[in-house]
Amino acid sequence: MNYALIFAGGVGSRMKYGDIPKQFLTIAQKSIIILTIEKFAENDNIDGIIVVCKDGHIDRLNSQLQDHKIQKVIDVVPGGTTAQESILFGLRRLKEYDENNNIVVIHDGVRPIIDSDLISKNIDAVSKYGSCVTTVSCKETILYRDGSGLNDYSALNRRNCLIARAPQCFKINDVLPAAEKSYAEKLEFIDTYSLMEYNGLKAHLIEGKHSNIKITTFDDYLMAKNLLEKAFDHE
Incomplete structure (x- = not known):
């Protein structure tokens, strides 16, 4: 069985848009979280959603x-x-619901510009390789800070850099124990792939789209609104 875990437990402090959590801002008369959930609900490979x-x-x-x-x-x-704690809570609930070693597709609730093909590719990759992370190429120069001084940084070759995004997809019997261990040890990671890599698991990489942005700031919201409303106009 294949399940989606969609997390939207934050308040969106960087959005600076009143007291409405960013996942409930609307685009084309639907909240961002609903737009995201719909993409997974409409995919024939998804059996259930937490x-x-x-x-x-x-x-x-x-x-x-x-x-x-x-x-x-x-x-x-x-x-x-x-976010790490929210994902753990979702994984625990999924394991309670279905104790088998199922595939779980982990996705940000505020990343609504995802197509069905990418969801299916994640599931197929886990079936073949055991894990998967969506990536996009790096378009700009990245400076790596390797010290605390003003000039303690160096430019990385962007041809060798990838940006990890969502969905990130695993078998629950791999990701849940790793998440529990990190939680018990009070370790913080920026995303689930970083957590899994720390615990010794390398994920298969698949290519996503740059348009599949995470809505973090108000500029992101305006960009997503423009892209989605144009797409709805052409349906």
């Missing part, structure tokens, strides 16, 4: 799921204080 939501907004999300008649959502669970 959503991790900001505590205090679960009723709002459940109401929207009902209004938009979205199927496949197994449960909506409260998020933690960090």
Whole structure:
């Protein structure tokens, strides 16, 4: 079985857009989180969806799921204080729901510009290689800071650099123990792939699209709004 774990447990402090969590901002009359969930619900390879939501907004999300008649959502669970903690809570709930060693596709709730083909490619890659992370090429020069001084940095060759994005896809019997171990040791990682690499697992890489941005700032929101509303106009 293949499950999606969509996490949206944050408040969007970098968005600076009132007191509405960024996942509930609207584009084309739907919230960002609903637009994201729909992409997974419509994919034939996804058997069920766990959503991790900001505590205090679960009723709002459940109401929207009902209004938009979205199927496949197994449960909506409260998020933690960090994305890593929220993902762990979602993984725990998924394991409670289905104890088998299933495939889990982990995705940001505020990354709605994802196509069905990329979801399927992630699942296929895990079936063949055991794990998968979506990447895009690096378009700009990256400076690596290797000290605390003003000039302690060096330019990396961008031809050798990739940007890790979502979805990131694993077998639950690999990712859940690693997440539990890191949580117990109070280790913080920027994403699940970094956590898995720390625990000795290298993921197969597949190419994604630069348009599949994470909506973090208001500029990101405007960009995503423009891209999605243009796509809806052409449907």
